Amino acid sequence: MNAALETLMLAFAGEDALAVPSHALFLGAQPHPALAQWPNLCGWQPLKPQATAWERAGLARVDRPTGRYPLVLVLPGKSRDETLAWLALAHDHLEPGGRLLAAMPNTAGAARFEQALAKACGNLVSLQKHKCRAFQVQDDGQWHAEVFAAWRALGGRRVIPNTNFVVEPGGFSVDHIDPGSAWLAEQLPPTLRGNVADLGAGWGFLSDAVLRRCPKVGRLDLFEADARALDCARVNLAGHARELHFHWHDVCEGLPGSYDAIVMNPPFHVGQATAVDLGRAFLQIAAAALKRGGKLYLVANRQLAYEAVLEASGLVWRNAGEDRTYKLLMAERR
Numbered sequence: 258m259n260a261a262l263e264t265l266m267l268a269f270a271g272e273d274a275l276a277v278p279s280h281a282l283f284l285g286a287q288p289h290p291a292l293a294q295w296p297n298l299c300g301w302q303p304l305k306p307q308a309t310a311w312e313r314a315g316l317a318r319v320d321r322p323t324g325r326y327p328l329v330l331v332l333p334g335k336s337r338d339e340t341l342a343w344l345a346l347a348h349d350h351l352e353p354g355g356r357l358l359a360a361m362p363n364t365a366g367a368a369r370f371e372q373a374l375a376k377a378c379g380n381l382v383s384l385q386k387h388k389c390r391a392f393q394v395q396d397d398g399q400w401h402a403e404v405f406a407a408w409r410a411l412g413g414r415r416v417i418p419n420t421n422f423v424v425e426p427g428g429f430s431v432d433h434i435d436p437g438s439a440w441l442a443e444q445l446p447p448t449l450r451g452n453v454a455d456l457g458a459g460w461g462f463l464s465d466a467v468l469r470r471c472p473k474v475g476r477l478d479l480f481e482a483d484a485r486a487l488d489c490a491r492v493n494l495a496g497h498a499r500e501l502h503f504h505w506h507d508v509c510e511g512l513p514g515s516y517d518a519i520v521m522n523p524p525f526h527v528g529q530a531t532a533v534d535l536g537r538a539f540l541q542i543a544a545a546a547l548k549r550g551g552k553l554y555l556v557a558n559r560q561l562a563y564e565a566v567l568e569a570s571g572l573v574w575r576n577a578g579e580d581r582t583y584k585l586l587m588a589e590r591r
């Protein structure tokens with residue numbers, strides 16, 4: 258069960274139920290059986306697995322929200338800046354007199370965001386269930402435009418200090434370069450050649466390292482679930498005159514090609530929850546996509562037991578280094 262989504266949908270049930278409007282926008286869209294009955298519901302979802310689930314439920318999706326609606330639903334991501342920016346985005350797509358309804362888990366700071374929205378809009382209505390809050394405000398022409406302007410600015414692209422890398426809030430490692438990825442980058446052999454894939458490429462840090470360090474790499478495929486991070490990767494790698502392919506793709510669905518080498522810092526979170534199986538799935542998919550003689554280079558938190566997956570996938574592997582937090586694993590398909 259998606260607790261925040263269930264709580265959001267409670268606003269349309271019971272005595273004080275909101276009426277389903279003629280058209281609506283859903284930011285961070287996730288499918289729910291009750292939504293199948295809604296006329297003209299449009300979803301925006303930057304994360305590929307959730308976007309696919311939305312489309313498989315037969316619901317309409319847009320790459321960028323446009324237009325104005327009497328109701329905007331919001332299921333924000335996990336970072337503060339992203340959440341406030343999404344509330345501002347919801348505000349920007351409301352018709353005059355429209356209603357904004359958001360839901361999030363208590364552990365994601367629901368009470369804090371509810372308070373912030375109440376300050377910006379007044380007259381907030383809230384319900385609590387499933388360790389989540391759903392809260393709504395209706396435009397009465399009195400909302401504080403300057404608060405929404407400040408929140409909107411939080412969603413813009415920024416540069417990681419002391420680098421030229423552009424990032425967007427909500428993605429992985431947007432304030433600094435991840436130390437594990439930095440360590441893996443230093444260890445990539447300059448002899449790497451052929452077709453290379455970067456799984457969970459984020460805003461392109463490891464791909465940039467491959468292109469800088471390995472002149473014999475002919476083609477690089479980036480696979481990333483977060484469309485915003487992938488768009489930043491396009492910008493960050495624009496200076497490299499090499500064959501690059503950017504895939505907005507759920508790695509768990511498999512890869513369309515096979516590779517001489519794969520690099521990755523596999524994810525092991527979905528939203529706020531730890532999901533080690535996601536990391537394991539990345540390893541299995543990578544192993545299946547390696548050519549004979551193909552090499553896998555990965556960095557992981559030390560406590561993640563990935564070695565058994567490499568073994569079971571038929572790869573020959575070695576631990577290429579370990580510190581207090583990370584380990585580097587290198588593997589080969591013989």
Ligand SMILES: C[S@@+](CC[C@H](N)C(=O)[O-])C[C@H]1O[C@@H](n2cnc3c(N)ncnc32)[C@H](O)[C@@H]1O
Nearest residue numbers: 429438457458459462481482483507508522524
């Ligand atoms: C640990 S981060 C590594 C990012 C980047 N490679 C780096 O080293 O900075 C893992 C990345 O995997 C992405 N990701 C998570 N689930 C995914 C999936 N199912 N398919 C593709 N990418 C996914 C996340 O959005 C995130 O950018």
